Structures are given as C-alpha cells and as structure tokens.
Amino acid sequence: MSHPITAGVDGSPESLAAAHWAAREARCRRAPLRLIHAWMLPPQTARTAQSPEMRRLWAQEALEDTKARLLADCPGMSIATELVAETPVEALVARGAGSEMLVLGSHGRGAVGGFLLGSVGLHVLALSKSPVVLVRRNGGARTGTGPRDVVVGIQDPPESAAPIEFAFATAAAHGTGVCAVRAWAPVPVFAHGPRSRRLLDETQGTGPGRERQRLAEAVELWREKYADVPVTERVERGHATEVLLGAAAEAELTVVGRPIHRPPAGPRLGHVAHALLHHAACPVAVVPHAP
Secondary structure (H helix, E strand, O other): OOOOEEEEOOOOHHHHHHHHHHHHHHHHHOOOEEEEEEOOOOHHHHOOOOOHHHHHHHHHHHHHHHHHHHHHHOOOOOEEEEEEOOOHHHHHHHHHHOOOEEEEEEOOOOOOOHHHOOOHHHHHHHHOOOOEEEEEOOOOOOOOOOOOOEEEEOOOOOOOHHHHHHHHHHHHHHOOOEEEEEEEOOOOOOOOOHHHHHHHHHHHOOOHHHHHHHHHHHHHHHHHHOOOOOEEEEEEEOOHHHHHHHHHOOOOEEEEEEEOOOOOOOOOOOHHHHHHHHHOOOOEEEEEEOO
C-alpha cells in the first residue's frame, strides 16, 4: 500500500485550500488521504487561550467540516482523520515522516497563518523528513485551462536527486511535463566585455554550455525512468531566487530542495525557498535531501 498524503487542518481558509489540493493529489497518485488536526498549544500560549476542552471540541468540528467539504467535491473518496493531542510542530513532523508528502496552507506574501503562524511553519519545513507542499488560499488559481509544467530548481548532483524525482513523479501523476531550471550567478562586475566574460567563465568552469551540460546530467536518469514525461531544460544567468520566481509564474508546482541537517542556530530554510514560499503564486514543494 502506498504512503498517505497528509494535510494539516486548523479551520483556516488556507488549510482548507491545502486539504483540497491534497485530495486532488491523492486522487492523481491513487494514494490514501489523511487529515490531521493537532490542537495542543505550547505552555506559554496555552495559559492565555481557551480551555483544553473547548479547543478540542472546536478542533474536532473543524476536522469534520473539512472532511465533509472534500467529500462533497470527491464523493466516495476514502479520507482518514486524526485528532492529535500534541503541538502542531511535533504532530506534523511525526505524521509527515510516514507520508508521501505533507500539505499545509500558507498566506504566501507577508504574514503566514494557520499552522504556519509564527515559527511553527519554519520548524515543520526545516525538520520534516518528507516533502512539504505549501498551498495558498486560492490554491494557485490562474487564468487559462491548459496543463502547466512542474518546475524544479536544479542543483549539482547528488543534491538535486530527491527534488528532481519528486517533480517527475508529480508530473507523471498529472500527465504534464517537467521544466528543469538551473540558474548560474553573474560574473563579477570587472568582467565587462564579452571576451573577458567568456575567458572568466572558462577559467571558473562555468558558462552557458557547461551549465546546460550540468543540467542535462542532473535530469538524465529521470528522463529515462519517466520516459513519458516531456522535459524542458532551462538555463538562465542570474540569481536562483529571481530565475525560479520567474519560472514559477506559469508553473503547476515549483519544487526546491533542502539539505537535511540541524544548524546550530536552529531550523532554517535557504533564501530561495523563503522567497518562493512568500512570493510564488503556485504551490511550492520543499523536498529534503542528503547534504
């Protein structure tokens, strides 16, 4: 049996959008769907909140309401629910570990709400051992009806393997293509002319030709494994944040990687993932990989 797709539910419009996205994904992947609501609060917050009994009752209602809404759109779908007497971070990280992916809602630009209020989302994203998908309230609504590619940011192997495989598996499930995007940093400002830039690129082992080769090598294995998935390879000069945000504007989903480690300063995400989570209109998947 395949691993479930797990969606965090907290009663907010953002988590409802995430649950609907997770339901569609579960149907495409033929995977079971699980909704969880973790209703316990940290001690410092619980002291000024409603009583535990009221919080649990409200959580149960929110969970049942979300399930009913999903069943209205997908009659007959098998949906498991779980009310968890734990804090959101520990519950989401633990349940996500045995899931195909963990799906959460996000406001996107600016403040982040629901399960992602304060530092909760940052900790879940940074600690999860499974892919975490962030879905905005509008579910990545767009104009037009044609299929869109799954965009994946390409790093040097082996760092990019897990995000690439996730992107190809998602595209295969949806019957769409993959757009593999690689950004390479501009040369220093002292290289003004075309000749000096070319010489510097050759010296540093970079340049358009070399970057295209690296991208092609990174996706070669997955091209063979998912032979029916169309692939577009895109190399652009510029910072990864700008390049990926540009590609995400027309994406079904944007996928980026995150090294699995525990920094001394606590859980953190890279600046590229942060920018996508706050500014990309489409859902964003953050996929952990070995450092």
